[in-house]
Structure formats: structure tokens, C-alpha cells
Amino acid sequence: MTGRDDKFQRAGQGPALSFMTWAERAGGISPQPTECLYRRLRLRNPESIRRLETSFRSVIPAYAGIQPVFSFLDPGFRRGDETRASFGKMKPTEDAQEEQMPLRTVYHLNINSDDIEGATVALLPGDPGRVEAIARTAPFARSRELAFKREYRTWIAYLGTTPVLVTSTGIGGPSASIAIDELAQLGIRTFLRVGTTGAIQPDVEIGTVIVTTGAVRLDGASTHYAPIEYPAVADHEVVQAAIAAARALGVPHRAGVSASCDTFYPGQERYDSYSGYVPRRFQGITEEWRRLHVLNYEMESSTVLTLCAAMGLRGGCVAGVVVNRAVSETVTREGLDAGETNAVTVAVGAIARLVA
Numbered sequence: 001m002t003g004r005d006d007k008f009q010r011a012g013q014g015p016a017l018s019f020m021t022w023a024e025r026a027g028g029i030s031p032q033p034t035e036c037l038y039r040r041l042r043l044r045n046p047e048s049i050r051r052l053e054t055s056f057r058s059v060i061p062a063y064a065g066i067q068p069v070f071s072f073l074d075p076g077f078r079r080g081d082e083t084r085a086s087f088g089k090m091k092p093t094e095d096a097q098e099e100q101m102p103l104r105t106v107y108h109l110n111i112n113s114d115d116i117e118g119a120t121v122a123l124l125p126g127d128p129g130r131v132e133a134i135a136r137t138a139p140f141a142r143s144r145e146l147a148f149k150r151e152y153r154t155w156i157a158y159l160g161t162t163p164v165l166v167t168s169t170g171i172g173g174p175s176a177s178i179a180i181d182e183l184a185q186l187g188i189r190t191f192l193r194v195g196t197t198g199a200i201q202p203d204v205e206i207g208t209v210i211v212t213t214g215a216v217r218l219d220g221a222s223t224h225y226a227p228i229e230y231p232a233v234a235d236h237e238v239v240q241a242a243i244a245a246a247r248a249l250g251v252p253h254r255a256g257v258s259a260s261c262d263t264f265y266p267g268q269e270r271y272d273s274y275s276g277y278v279p280r281r282f283q284g285i286t287e288e289w290r291r292l293h294v295l296n297y298e299m300e301s302s303t304v305l306t307l308c309a310a311m312g313l314r315g316g317c318v319a320g321v322v323v324n325r326a327v328s329e330t331v332t333r334e335g336l337d338a339g340e341t342n343a344v345t346v347a348v349g350a351i352a353r354l355v356a
Contacts, residue, residue, distance in 0.1 A: 111146050
């Protein structure tokens with residue numbers, strides 16, 4: 001018996017009652033309540049659901065003692081005429097009818113609308129390995145994992161009574177677009193990307209947090225949501241919250257434009273790749289972006305900002321500088337720690353302001 005199935009055992013109907021035991025004692029049960037039962041019990045194990053459905057199909061005739069069981073599982077259902085022996089004749093209350101609305105489940109993230117517990121805000125790191133640490137960063141509390149599938153790992157945490165999701169997106173725009181779209185389907189309306197970046201302006205120090213106000217769209221994923229002429233701009237409230245958090249925390253920061261591209265090597269004009277070759281369209285491009293006052297290279301902001309703006313959502317990006325490419329191409333352990341720590345601190349502080 002699974003932990004979820006154990007709710008049946010705790011219903012006060014005996015120490016060892018199973019799905020089938022209850023079903024064998026029941027009769028005249030309408031299939032209507034089954035969906036709400038899945039939600040009430042948070043059944044996600046396919047075997048448990050199969051057993052429950054099988055039990056409903058195999059119930060024997062009327063047993064009035066089933067009523068306390070369903071009252072425990074779903075208080076929204078009430079007994080109408082006490083002389084009725086068939087549960088199927090009972091009428092659901094308005095709360096129960098609302099409970100019976102189908103769950104929205106998203107494939108790649110492997111979570112549903114009940115899992116997120118009403119959350120409307122999400123932090124989006126790239127690395128699944130950073131998710132737990134972010135979700136456990138103060139002032140977050142009551143953090144726990146919801147799902148981990150492929151590059152998508154999701155934890156839920158609370159700021160007071162407000163739920164916040166932390167969902168990893170993997171590297172780059174295509175996987176980030178899936179995460180944003182599926183989270184939006186579940187009810188998330190504010191997205192803040194948090195990650196690391198390489199600065200290209202010589203005066204940006206390692207550990208500085210870049211608050212992206214807009215992105216150069218060098219990606220492909222965002223063009224599937226809006227034409228290239230559409231600007232990749234951050235929501236002003238998200239930008240203001242990130243800047244306010246950085247100032248309050250004493251974290252060095254810069255607000256400005258990021259260059260966001262699909263590739264780490266040629267698209268960012270790196271010559272230390274396997275071939276060492278950079279196509280002509282990218283040769284000298286870093287100096288051009290530098291002259292145009294672009295602050296940094298990264299790989300998600302164009303997708304995040306374009307999708308959020310195009311879909312009427314709030315989006316923003318903060319990234320900690322782990323290397324300044326005007327000085328060196330080498331990322332050190334100290335630089336990585338400084339960039340990651342500062343970015344997460346500012347991102348969590350920004351979210352706290354946005355939900356206050």
C-alpha cells in the first residue's frame with residue numbers, strides 16, 4: 001500500500017481497508033465523484049488510479065455505510081434523503097462541483113494545477129542542481145520538491161502564505177520556452193529568470209548582477225512566438241523590484257541590455273571551440289555589441305522576455321557575472337560562487353517585493 005493509498009486506511013473504517021475492500025462493501029456508486037477523489041487524495045500513481053477505477057466498476061449493490069467514507073474523502077458531498085441507499089443519487093454541493101473541474105496537467109514539467117497550490121510567481125534557474133538551494137534560500141520556507149523530469153525540476157516554497165515555484169529550464173531558449181508556456185498554462189503570471197553570465201564591458205566586475213532591461217534577439221525560439229521586430233523587453237515592475245533588492249542587499253548591479261543567443265561558442269564569438277571557427281556573421285560581433293553598450297552574453301533572456309511580453313505576462317532576468325570576457329575567458333571557482341550567490345540573493349529579494 002502506498003503513502004497516498006494510506007488515506008483510505010486512516011478513514012476510521014478499520015486498520016487494513018483497501019480500495020477493493022471499500023468497493024466490495026459499497027453499492028450504487030455513481031462514477032461522477034471519481035475525479036474529485038483523485039484530487040482529494042492527490043493520486044498520481046497510475047496503479048492506484050487503476051485500482052480505484054476498477055473498484056468502482058466492480059461494486060456490489062447498495063451499502064449505506066459507504067457514506068462516511070465519501071464524507072471523509074470529500075466534505076463537499078452531502079447525503080440528501082437519508083432513506084436513499086444509493087450514493088449515485090446524492091447531489092453534489094457547489095464546492096464539490098467546482099472540485100470536479102478537470103485538472104490541468106503539463107507533460108514536460110510533470111506537474112498539475114493542484115500541485116502548484118495557487119502559485120502565480122516562478123523563479124527560473126537553468127541548472128536543476130540549483131533549484132533546491134534557491135528554494136531553501138531565506139526568507140523562503142516550507143520548501144519541497146514537486147517533480148523532476150529531464151531538465152525540468154520544480155520545487156515549491158512559501159513567502160509567508162504565498163506559494164512560489166522554482167523551476168529549472170535547462171540551457172537555452174527552446175527548453176525555456178516549454179517551461180514558460182507550461183507554467184503559464186497552470187496559472188503562473190510572473191517569471192524571473194536567474195542565472196549566470198559573461199560580461200563584455202570592461203568596467204563590469206565579477207559578482208555584479210546584471211538586471212536585463214531588454215535583450216538582443218539572437219535566438220530562434222522567440223521567433224516562434226513573435227516576429228523578430230517585436231522587442232524583448234522586461235516588465236518594468238520586475239526590473240524595479242530587482243534593482244530595489246540589489247540596493248537593499250548591497251549587491252553590485254547594473255541594469256541594461258543583454259545579448260541572448262542560442263549557442264555558447266560561435267554565437268558568443270568564442271574561438272576555443274572544437275573547430276575554432278566562428279562564422280563570418282559573428283566575427284567581430286562582440287566589439288559591435290560592446291560599442292552598442294550591451295552589457296553581457298547569456299542564452300535565455302531573449303526567449304523569456306519575448307514570450308512573457310507577447311503573452312501578457314510579467315517577465316524579467318537577473319544574472320550574476322562569473323567572468324569578464326574583456327579581461328579573461330577563464331571562469332574561476334571564486335567567480336562562479338560570487339556570481340551565483342549574488343544572483344540568487346537578488347532574485348529571491350525581488351520576488352519577495354513582487355508578492356508583498
